[in-house]
Amino acid sequence: MSHPPTLITSRPLDEYCRLFGLTRSSLGTLPGPVLDCPGGAAGLVAEARALGCQVIAADPLYALPAPDRTALARAGRAAIATAAGTDPGRYLPGGHAHRPEKYLRSWDRAHRLFAADSAAHPDRYIAAALPRLPFAEGTFALTLSSYLLFAYPELFAADDQLAALLELVRVTAPEGEVRVHPLYDGSGRRCPHLPELRATLGAHRISTEIRRVAPSDRAGRPHRILILRAVNRRSSRLRTPAGIHLTTAQPTRRTDARALGPQPSTRAVGTSTADAPTP
Numbered sequence: 001m002s003h004p005p006t007l008i009t010s011r012p013l014d015e016y017c018r019l020f021g022l023t024r025s026s027l028g029t030l031p032g033p034v035l036d037c038p039g040g041a042a043g044l045v046a047e048a049r050a051l052g053c054q055v056i057a058a059d060p061l062y063a064l065p066a067p068d069r070t071a072l073a074r075a076g077r078a079a080i081a082t083a084a085g086t087d088p089g090r091y092l093p094g095g096h097a098h099r100p101e102k103y104l105r106s107w108d109r110a111h112r113l114f115a116a117d118s119a120a121h122p123d124r125y126i127a128a129a130l131p132r133l134p135f136a137e138g139t140f141a142l143t144l145s146s147y148l149l150f151a152y153p154e155l156f157a158a159d160d161q162l163a164a165l166l167e168l169v170r171v172t173a174p175e176g177e178v179r180v181h182p183l184y185d186g187s188g189r190r191c192p193h194l195p196e197l198r199a200t201l202g203a204h205r206i207s208t209e210i211r212r213v214a215p216s217d218r219a220g221r222p223h224r225i226l227i228l229r230a231v232n233r234r235s236s237r238l239r240t241p242a243g244i245h246l247t248t249a250q251p252t253r254r255t256d257a258r259a260l261g262p263q264p265s266t267r268a269v270g271t272s273t274a275d276a277p278t279p
């Protein structure tokens with residue numbers, strides 16, 4: 001599996017919470033595991049464990065040897081540092097614009113956690129690439145996908161975005177949901193065909209919602225995320241953490257889900273959590 005040309009980022013758990021309108025406590029009380037796809041070199045898997053939340057990360061990055069992953073993560077960190085130096089308001093989350101060093105330290109810590117955790121627990125880091133994931137239908141209580149599908153339109157054309165979103169919904173439990181961010185590309189240009197994409201998802205019996213989320217702390221700014229749920233709910237087949245099964249079976253689309261409940265609530269590919277125009 002060759003590695004696609006994207007930035008490798010090392011976000012900490014708290015940044016994930018801000019991005020997706022989540023809180024530590026909401027993660028800690030989920031009824032099943034979380035999928036982070038793409039997982040990048042984030043600290044999420046390791047940090048969420050301490051909350052009692054099992055996160056599985058999926059990313060083609062994990063097919064690479066550890067030294068190569070580290071080199072790519074360092075290059076990503078350097079790109080963010082350079083971008084932050086030129087336009088901190090754009091590339092750093094709200095509240096960090098005047099403190100880029102602190103923000104970069106949070107990435108350094110997240111990367112250390114990622115490196116140690118992925119070495120100790122490689123089973124939590126699955127080498128896989130959308131639109132095909134090696135997980136059984138309905139495996140995850142919550143699926144997160146940040147800074148890929150709409151951030152890199154050169155990698156994901158409209159059909160690819162649709163296929164990837166269908167796959168993310170497939171592996172998510174009926175009472176779960178998929179959260180996607182951002183809805184704009186690296187230039188801040190909103191996805192022009194998002195209304196059509198949502199209509200097509202609706203035809204696949206997947207409901208979509210664009211939710212304005214307030215960040216989980218005062219440092220961030222409100223922004224919008226896309227939430228997907230299958231329409232016709234079925235009984236849950238959530239697996240216990242020990243029971244996550246990898247599969248090479250052909251994806252089959254599932255219909256339906258329930259939200260996590262209302263949650264309050266980035267080139268250098270999007271790091272800022274600032275709101276951006278959405279359809």
Ligand SMILES: C[S@@+](CC[C@H](N)C(=O)[O-])C[C@H]1O[C@@H](n2cnc3c(N)ncnc32)[C@H](O)[C@@H]1O
Pocket residue numbers: 004006007008009010011037038039040041042058059060061128129130131145146147148269
């Ligand atoms: C900018 S990073 C985002 C990582 C993380 N979600 C975050 O918000 O920091 C983009 C990631 O997408 C991964 N990627 C590229 N193509 C992919 C694909 N087809 N399926 C899954 N991940 C992919 C890259 O390896 C990289 O780790």
